[in-house]
Amino acid sequence: MAFTSKVFETRTVKMADREETIVAGGRHLFPLLPKAFDGIRQIGVIGWSSQGPAQAQNLRESLEGTGIRVKVGLREGSSSMKEAEAVGFTKANGTLGEMYQVIRESDMSLLLISDAAFAENYKAIFAAFRPGTTLGLSHGFLLSHLQAQGEDFPKNINVIAVCPKGMGPSVRRLYEQGREVNGAGINASFAVHQDVNGKATDYALGWSVALGSPYTFETTLESEYRSDIFGERGILLGAVHGIAESLYARYVGQGMAKDDAYLNTSESITVPISKTISRAGLKAVYEQLDEKDKAAFRRAYNASYHPCREILEEIYDDVASGNEVRSVIQATRRHGKYPMGKIDSTDMWVVGEKVRADNSRNYAPTNPETAGVYMACMMAQVDLLKERGHPYSEIANESIIEAVDSLNPYMDYKGVSYMVDNCSTTARLGARKWAARFDYILKQQAFPTIDSAVKDETPFDKFLKSGIHEVLKVCAELRPSVDIAVVPTRRG
């Protein structure tokens, strides 16, 4: 995909067998922001859940001294008002207001409310946009919802998206670290869906640079939406949850002590495996193992790739056909009567809580079987997205970088179950739904193969030859190597 900017320097990077145009970010670009936001005097940030607090604060800080005001808009009486006030968005200083009023008075409004609130209120929200202003999204859910209803955006406004490839708290935390290390941040994709004044591309790029994105790549709302909803059901949340539960049951069944089983599954993934991938790439996880462990990794990888791919294909088809979004909307309608339960009461997470409370515990090892299963699923997701035509930047960020640099560190800090129980309703429903499917297919197909004499090395051979290794190297060069500091004082 290629695009041009009147404000920022673009770069063409070679991603394996393809080329992509990107904008590399950094604080040295902040002086260009007034030019990028030409004609915009106020940016409304609507909503205060995951992305809202992060984006509002990052934008305010990046735009300091430019005269462009960042104003938070919330439902009248929202309990989030207090939280916004606590970080300085107040009615008194004119940077906090009722959401429809904020949209009406802003030149660009970023809709960061929940998917359900979107679905319920989009008509009133659209009506609040003045002609010629700009509607910003941070993921594509709304598009798919409109398509399902046979509706569309108002034709007389810009519609753009900037989608950070990490959750809100990571977007904020790495931006803060970026004060010391220029360029630290979460990568983002952008999409221009409607451009009524010829300025939409630079609005989007300015927004992304102001958020602190190390690099920004182009996508479409549809491609973003698919990979996003798919990715969180896959390796980012659903699969990692199901893989951990399934392997934990397997190891305990084989006689491993329960706390060791926790360290060898959940924590093995969220700490050593993720850190190695983040710092040195996918192959490094395998290469650091001794010969015996290498064989165990290969056995697990080869046995798990196809079963995981089968579930991932099903997820992608259900997302692309609109089934998943319909399911989410149906579920939110049921929640009054059947509230969504938590997932953290199973044996594994109860044991995990105990283990995690023990600060003197052993470091989690890189369990070779766990690594083989987890990375087979990750690669199945990479291969699927490539086959379905997604840009490499989107693939790498949505399948690997978001996992190892944003979500898994938080899962390490808070626990996988906490993450699943506390993400957006759309993600949470999807993760709960598909985790069980990954668990079952591993138990039904992968584990019996690992324990059998079957030997098919094809998946692992393809892994070694994958273009993704080169892509990750390019991505790594585009941003400084910074470990996200989820809790500044904890373990090195």
Added chain:
Amino acid sequence: MAFTSKVFETRTVKMADREETIVAGGRHLFPLLPKAFDGIRQIGVIGWSSQGPAQAQNLRESLEGTGIRVKVGLREGSSSMKEAEAVGFTKANGTLGEMYQVIRESDMSLLLISDAAFAENYKAIFAAFRPGTTLGLSHGFLLSHLQAQGEDFPKNINVIAVCPKGMGPSVRRLYEQGREVNGAGINASFAVHQDVNGKATDYALGWSVALGSPYTFETTLESEYRSDIFGERGILLGAVHGIAESLYARYVGQGMAKDDAYLNTSESITVPISKTISRAGLKAVYEQLDEKDKAAFRRAYNASYHPCREILEEIYDDVASGNEVRSVIQATRRHGKYPMGKIDSTDMWVVGEKVRADNSRNYAPTNPETAGVYMACMMAQVDLLKERGHPYSEIANESIIEAVDSLNPYMDYKGVSYMVDNCSTTARLGARKWAARFDYILKQQAFPTIDSAVKDETPFDKFLKSGIHEVLKVCAELRPSVDIAVVPTRRG
């Protein structure tokens, strides 16, 4: 629902707080069949999977001497030709032919081919029906598929359905037993979707009586389709599979020997619990327990009802919105590349195979916790279908009678995993998909509640007061008490 017949005596039966019109069956009604099939000289039976062999043979036997020919139609070159010939449907005697040819020459054709074959060939199939002839279905999948495509049946033919509430082999086996015990058979629902000559209702009733249905009740194609696709994902296949896996893992985790755990889960459900429900109703399972076991049953029931209901509500919404059918069609498109794997390699079924091979093993006990979980799920399905407006006959047959009189006895004979691996693609996909969800929600919510001090007896109190107990009594009076003889010589 009320209907009238020009041929058969109808009865109005009181089902709890409602009334339903039904036709009671029996061999003494066979002399009325020529009148019911007025104008029909040949019935084509298209397809030879589950229902095909059963319905073709039952119809042929019931219509013997009437001059109405039953002719089987199959794809040219189908491997099933041999099987049809083996039971006397031969090209030589004019009762076997190519399917489109058989439809063209028949006055009524029963489409008993697979859902995928339906979806692929419905246009050519419709074109083969002469105006004024009758199209028969044994479930509503085709309607939902047509609706999804925005299409409809040809307007110039009758469209009727007779849907036996049991799988083909049960329809055949009980019909054979009916030679000795008049009225033995599988209940059926019927629907008249289009009636171009005023005879459609009696065609359907004649068809059902000829199949050996003890009683026939009215429904609509839509209601049938929803309850059918929903039911097999729920207690009939998906839930029973997930419940068994989940409880097995729980009992083994608590230290129970693996073969005992198999007897206390899968076999406890398919033998003693099912037999008691079949012979004496739902409450009898509870009433036969001692005080300690009664308490365990209640604890399990109360803890499981809401989690199971939550998943069942999700299934129903996904069926009603067309999501499930879209998923099935998408899956069959993927099967070339990602064939559906079997479920029988997990620890539970491997142990189960061994246990089941031991003819001298102990009888499975009525495990009170297993019974409580299983029946909570069954009742959640009953309550949901009632709330969604299904007739009581459909509810009782699709949630209880089909389970305890048709499917569970076969599961006892062949194993739950064999059943799931060998039913229709639509059922198999659905069962695999939802079993994992029932397993997870029980593990995440029901079991922690069982083990906690929480005491909410509301679900069990509602169970005692449910109208379903009266409905089952009425259903039992409408058919003789015959245990299906899946293998005539095995265990009394």
